[in-house]
Amino acid sequence: MSKTDLLSVIPIFILTSAAILILFSIAVKRNHKVIYLITTVSLAADFIYIALFSAKTKWIIEPLFIIDGFGTFNTGLILLSALAVSMISYAYFEQREERKEEYYILLILATLGAVVLVISKHFISLFLGLEILSVSLYAMITYLRKRERSDEAGIKYLILAAFSSAFLLFGMALVYASAGSMEFSGIAKHLASSSSMSPVVFAGLGLMTVGIGFKLGVVPFHMWTADVYEGAPAPVTAYIATVSKGGMMALLVRFFVVIDGYRYTALMMAFAVIAIASMFIGNFLALRQNNVKRILAYSSISHVGYILVAFLAGGTLGVQAVTFYLVAYFITTIGAFGILATLSDRDRDAEMREDYKGLFWARPWTAAIFTAMLLSLAGIPLTAGFIGKFYIVAAGVGNGQWLLVLMLAVNSAIGLYYYIKIIATMFEPYEKERPSDQLYPSIYIVSGVTMAVLTLLLVWIGTNPSGIMDLIQAFVRLN
Amino acid sequence: MILLWFIIILFVGGILAWIAEYWNASISRWISMLALIINFCLASYLLAAQNEIAILSESSWLLYYRIPWIPSFGISFYLALDGLSLVMLILTFFLGILAVLTSWKELQYKIGFFHFNLLWVLAGITGVFLTMDLFLFYFFWEVMLIPMYLLIGIWGHENRRYAAFKFFIFTQASGLLMFVAILGLYFVHGNLTGEYTFDYFKLLGTTFSPEVGRWLMLGFLAAFIVKLPVVPFHSWLPDAHAEAPTAGSVILAGLLLKTGAYGLLRFVVPLFPDAAHEIAPWAMLLGVIGILYGALLAFSQTDLKRLVAYTSVSHMGFVMLGVFAFNELAVQGVVMQMITHGISTGALFIIAGFIYERIHTRDIDQMGGFWKQMPFMGTIALIFAMASLGLPGLGNFVAEFLTLVGAWKASHTLTIFATLGLVAATVYSLRFLQSVFNGAEMTHVTLPDLSLREKLMVVPMVIFIVWLGLFPQPVLNTVKRSVERVISAQTKVDDIREDLRPGIAQKGGEDE
Numbered sequence: 001m002s003k004t005d006l007l008s009v010i011p012i013f014i015l016t017s018a019a020i021l022i023l024f025s026i027a028v029k030r031n032h033k034v035i036y037l038i039t040t041v042s043l044a045a046d047f048i049y050i051a052l053f054s055a056k057t058k059w060i061i062e063p064l065f066i067i068d069g070f071g072t073f074n075t076g077l078i079l080l081s082a083l084a085v086s087m088i089s090y091a092y093f094e095q096r097e098e099r100k101e102e103y104y105i106l107l108i109l110a111t112l113g114a115v116v117l118v119i120s121k122h123f124i125s126l127f128l129g130l131e132i133l134s135v136s137l138y139a140m141i142t143y144l145r146k147r148e149r150s151d152e153a154g155i156k157y158l159i160l161a162a163f164s165s166a167f168l169l170f171g172m173a174l175v176y177a178s179a180g181s182m183e184f185s186g187i188a189k190h191l192a193s194s195s196s197m198s199p200v201v202f203a204g205l206g207l208m209t210v211g212i213g214f215k216l217g218v219v220p221f222h223m224w225t226a227d228v229y230e231g232a233p234a235p236v237t238a239y240i241a242t243v244s245k246g247g248m249m250a251l252l253v254r255f256f257v258v259i260d261g262y263r264y265t266a267l268m269m270a271f272a273v274i275a276i277a278s279m280f281i282g283n284f285l286a287l288r289q290n291n292v293k294r295i296l297a298y299s300s301i302s303h304v305g306y307i308l309v310a311f312l313a314g315g316t317l318g319v320q321a322v323t324f325y326l327v328a329y330f331i332t333t334i335g336a337f338g339i340l341a342t343l344s345d346r347d348r349d350a351e352m353r354e355d356y357k358g359l360f361w362a363r364p365w366t367a368a369i370f371t372a373m374l375l376s377l378a379g380i381p382l383t384a385g386f387i388g389k390f391y392i393v394a395a396g397v398g399n400g401q402w403l404l405v406l407m408l409a410v411n412s413a414i415g416l417y418y419y420i421k422i423i424a425t426m427f428e429p430y431e432k433e434r435p436s437d438q439l440y441p442s443i444y445i446v447s448g449v450t451m452a453v454l455t456l457l458l459v460w461i462g463t464n465p466s467g468i469m470d471l472i473q474a475f476v477r478l479n
Numbered sequence: 480m481i482l483l484w485f486i487i488i489l490f491v492g493g494i495l496a497w498i499a500e501y502w503n504a505s506i507s508r509w510i511s512m513l514a515l516i517i518n519f520c521l522a523s524y525l526l527a528a529q530n531e532i533a534i535l536s537e538s539s540w541l542l543y544y545r546i547p548w549i550p551s552f553g554i555s556f557y558l559a560l561d562g563l564s565l566v567m568l569i570l571t572f573f574l575g576i577l578a579v580l581t582s583w584k585e586l587q588y589k590i591g592f593f594h595f596n597l598l599w600v601l602a603g604i605t606g607v608f609l610t611m612d613l614f615l616f617y618f619f620w621e622v623m624l625i626p627m628y629l630l631i632g633i634w635g636h637e638n639r640r641y642a643a644f645k646f647f648i649f650t651q652a653s654g655l656l657m658f659v660a661i662l663g664l665y666f667v668h669g670n671l672t673g674e675y676t677f678d679y680f681k682l683l684g685t686t687f688s689p690e691v692g693r694w695l696m697l698g699f700l701a702a703f704i705v706k707l708p709v710v711p712f713h714s715w716l717p718d719a720h721a722e723a724p725t726a727g728s729v730i731l732a733g734l735l736l737k738t739g740a741y742g743l744l745r746f747v748v749p750l751f752p753d754a755a756h757e758i759a760p761w762a763m764l765l766g767v768i769g770i771l772y773g774a775l776l777a778f779s780q781t782d783l784k785r786l787v788a789y790t791s792v793s794h795m796g797f798v799m800l801g802v803f804a805f806n807e808l809a810v811q812g813v814v815m816q817m818i819t820h821g822i823s824t825g826a827l828f829i830i831a832g833f834i835y836e837r838i839h840t841r842d843i844d845q846m847g848g849f850w851k852q853m854p855f856m857g858t859i860a861l862i863f864a865m866a867s868l869g870l871p872g873l874g875n876f877v878a879e880f881l882t883l884v885g886a887w888k889a890s891h892t893l894t895i896f897a898t899l900g901l902v903a904a905t906v907y908s909l910r911f912l913q914s915v916f917n918g919a920e921m922t923h924v925t926l927p928d929l930s931l932r933e934k935l936m937v938v939p940m941v942i943f944i945v946w947l948g949l950f951p952q953p954v955l956n957t958v959k960r961s962v963e964r965v966i967s968a969q970t971k972v973d974d975i976r977e978d979l980r981p982g983i984a985q986k987g988g989e990d991e
Contacts, residue, residue: 361589381621390614390658394552397662409659413652420628420647424640427633466549473551 008059008067011046011075015112018042019105026101036090039104043083043111050076063183064125069475071119073323074250078118081242081330082111084450088338089235091444095346096144103143110136110239114247121258123172123182126251130168130215133244134161140239141232147348153231160214160224168211174204184258191259205267215248218308219277222301226285229297234349237293238337241300242330249307253322262314271312275404278305279411286418293351295418296336299377302411303329309408310392313399316477320469321388321395323476327468328376328388328461335454336373339366342447353422358430367426369455376458378419379412384461481521482544482558485568485605488514493598500591511594512579515601519572525565529957539960541565548615553665553676557612563814563961566954567608567741570821573943574733575601578726580936581829585725585836586634593634596626600730607738611679613661616746620654620702620738627727627735635722636841642715642722649715653705660698664750667691683749683968689757696751696758703747706739707795709762710769717776720788721841725832728784732791732828733821740798740817744810744961748802749968759803763889766799767896774903778910783834783841786911787827790867793900794820794875800897801882809885810962811955812878818954819874819947823866826940830860833933834915837926843911848920853928857916859937866944868908869901874947 021042022035050072058068086107093100113133120126138161142154176182178200179190191197197205214221229237261267282301289295307329310321343350343359343366350356360367376385389412396405461468492514499506525532525541532541542560560568578597586593603623610616624647632643661677668685669675676682687695705712716736720728748755755762773793780786794816801813833856834849835841850857866873869880879901887894929937947954 375625380625381618386618386621390662393659393662394665397659398666405659409655410652412655413648416648416651417644420644424632424643427629464548466551469549469551 014046019108035101047079066121073475074118087450091447092341106136117247118250140236149231153228164211164214171204171207188259219281226297234341241333275308283414309404310395313395318395321391325388328384332376339370359426361430374419387465489602493595496594497591504590507591507594515575522568554614558609559611562957582726599626614677630727631723634724639722642718645715646719653702657702660695692754696754703739703742717788721784728828729825733825743802752968762803766796769796770900778907783831804886804889812881815878826863846915847918850916852926864908868904874944877951
């Protein structure tokens with residue numbers, strides 16, 4: 001291992017050592033504050049390391065990893081998201097009886113998995129990363145064991161994720177059997193050598209799509225999303241919605257660009273169908289929901305559908321659009337679930353729409369932030385979501401994907417309905433006498449600051465996106 | 480720079496008005512009043528000095544303001560002002576002041592936040608009238624929706640939530656189609672010239688294959704005819720207008736509908752002259768259907784605000800008719816219609832608001848004989864009902880007359896039917912007057928006549944509408960260059976297609 005090899009995997013080392021450090025620290029004394037500090041400091045340090053020292057040039061560690069601009073950017077994004085999630089976790093878990101400290105180990109390990117995922121160039125590293133991520137998530141989802149729905153969510157996720165991993169593995173095996181290589185570039189070479197795809201490889205890629213589709217939560221592999229989102233603690237839901245899905249999306253983009261999957265119309269068609277189905281079914285299922293977490297779950301299905309539009313458009317613009325949308329979506333989703341978490345008290349999460357009734361008059365700042373987040377999800381100007389949608393539509397139109405773009409426009413209009421419904425609830429007149437089941441959350445400064453920062457970012461990117469666009473254009477260069 | 484100030488004053492004023500509520504709610508009112516008065520004065524100054532500025536700028540565009548915004552996509556913060564924008568700005572700020580005045584007593588709930596929304600809607604509208612960058616245009620187009628939604632949804636009448644939803648989803652969905660079309664235009668232009676830009680002036684000369692042009696134009700058209708609204712897409716309007724608070728109705732009818740008309744004049748016709756020409760007969764037909772259908776429905780309403788709302792549908796039919804008649808007279812008529820309708824319908828909504836404040840109902844059946852107790856309000860209502868039916872001497876007559884004369888050149892049959900709309904307008908306007916101010920007297924209520932504040936609102940409107948009816952020429956002069964630009968976009972095509980001599984623009988397309 002050369003010195004540069006070592007330097008370029010330092011982000012991974014920081015994460016692993018942080019996990020071990022927390023283990024030891026718990027062994028000495030359980031202290032939520034200390035553990036929390038270790039987590040945030042190591043995540044922040046890791047990000048700072050990446051921001052300062054990562055080379056923009058490509059560095060390959062044979063045969064597993066490739067550290068290039070795309071990988072680095074996504075690593076940074078994942079680290080920041082994990083940091084934001086840990087910020088909102090503190091207040092959330094502080095109010096709860098359970099032992100809170102192990103949660104942070106899981107959080108860091110899951111982040112490690114996601115980071116490995118986005119810099120992998122080999123089936124083995126892909127699978128390792130994916131499993132580290134998934135196994136940590138099983139435990140994170142059921143972390144609040146005494147909750148009514150957390151077991152259901154955990155078991156559901158466990159079984160389905162194991163199932164989809166099996167599909168993914170089998171798909172990889174088939175591809176390997178035909179291509180004789182597990183490296184992305186090796187597979188690409190094999191595929192390039194023949195004009196048409198052999199049935200074995202085709203079946204392999206198809207099975208892999210099932211596995212990846214499950215992780216992304218796209219139709220028809222979306223069954224788990226609503227239940228898991230609902231059953232998991234709010235910060236964990238935020239984590240699943242962002243880091244887990246985003247990491248997988250980044251991997252999908254990399255894999256497809258390397259093997260040049262855009263040549264195969266059948267594959268593209270399959271993804272187009274998945275994209276359209278996800279947009280429609282996600283939005284329609286969200287329309288009738290009254291549970292905010294479930295609404296956000298279904299909306300996340302449709303949002304992955306939107307991202308797939310840019311993904312299908314391909315090209316530099318498409319990849320940039322995917323990345324930009326991920327940035328906007330991460331900020332928005334963590335913000336929305338962050339509000340959910342700050343409003344939750346020790347008994348249950350603030351997940352019913354009634355919990356938000358009159359919020360705007362009772363707690364104007366919280367409600368204003370939540371409104372901003374929802375408007376960003378709906379893609380209304382002044383928010384990052386709008387620029388993200390613009391980027392995606394631009395990529396789609398630039399590539400002539402008219403059908404997909406029109407579907408996106410139609411779905412944005414459908415989606416408005418349920419976002420606006422939540423906003424309307426917040427603006428309803430405030431009832432003075434509080435019902436007995438009203439939530440009594442405590443307020444923490446950490447959460448408040450995090451939410452303020454996320455909101456500022458949201459509006460900043462929404463009104464002045466050139467900076468982040470330039471950053472993406474500088475970093476995101478595949479090939 | 481002054482163009483930027485128009486928008487900044489409104490945005491900042493809105494935020495200040497919201498914050499001021501924490502100390503004293505009435506400060507909010509004064510802040511928004513002040514912001515609008517400053518803007519109104521600035522715009523009036525520009526109007527007064529337009530000739531001097533025009534000489535300085537050496538083009539038909541009086542002022543420019545441009546800074547790059549997202550350079551990698553060719554997006555800039557580009558504002559420009561010509562006669563048409565200037566006239567629309569004056570209208571915007573004038574009606575804005577009235578909206579603040581009309582809610583002075585009517586609104587007692589969350590006053591600061593109300594004024595925040597009010598000013599932000601106006602800021603969005605101002606932006607729409609000024610921007611010359613298509614991305615920015617869409618940006619402002621959307622910015623005005625959320626505050627408008629909240630205005631209806633929070634301060635509206637009983638059925639406000641339904642109305643607000645409907646308004647929002649209709650306009651947003653159609654706006655998204657325009658957004659896709661804007662991007663389509665962007666890429667068509669970029670592929671053709673290698674320069675990817677949202678700059679209106681650079682996009683103006685883009686040529687398309689007929690099919691592409693048709694689809695892109697339909698995208699733009701979708702947004703504008705929903706906003707205008709044209710008949711099959713009008714169903715959001717009566718709900719939104721009727722349920723909104725008075726200030727909201729004034730802004731909806733007076734300004735939001737005008738953004739649709741403005742879009743047709745500024746974007747649809749100049750950008751897609753070919754496709755617009757193709758669709759013109761159908762568009763005019765829709766306009767005429769709107770005139771007659773709106774009038775018919777207006778006649779059969781029992782809700783005072785819905786009645787006025789349907790008259791808007793009817794009057795906006797004239798806009799559609801005039802824009803697609805493609806000649807100078809008709810387009811001048813459209814511009815006049817935009818202004819006079821804004822004032823006259825705004826006034827009618829304000830009167831409906833006065834009545835609602837006094838008797839707390841909008842049901843016409845429960846009204847009658849108000850003239851005896853409120854002669855002043857009756858007189859004002861009479862003037863604006865007459866304006867609405869197109870009585871000569873008032874602004875609306877000029878507008879509708881010009882439109883019809885222009886449309887006559889384009890299509891005789893349609894113009895005859897459109898003229899029938901004037902008859903229908905007489906019927907519904909008189910019914911309004913008869914059943915509210917005349918007829919059986921409602922004796923069980925005592926109705927105070929207009930207060931000083933209320934008189935202060937309606938009297939300037941009367942002056943305006945009479946002035947526009949008697950001396951429309953200053954307005955027509957101001958917008959002359961803008962109108963010519965709309966027409967010349969069309970005649971350029973005619974030159975190519977029919978190989979006519981240049982200079983057809985002066986003759987106003989009589990050959991049609």
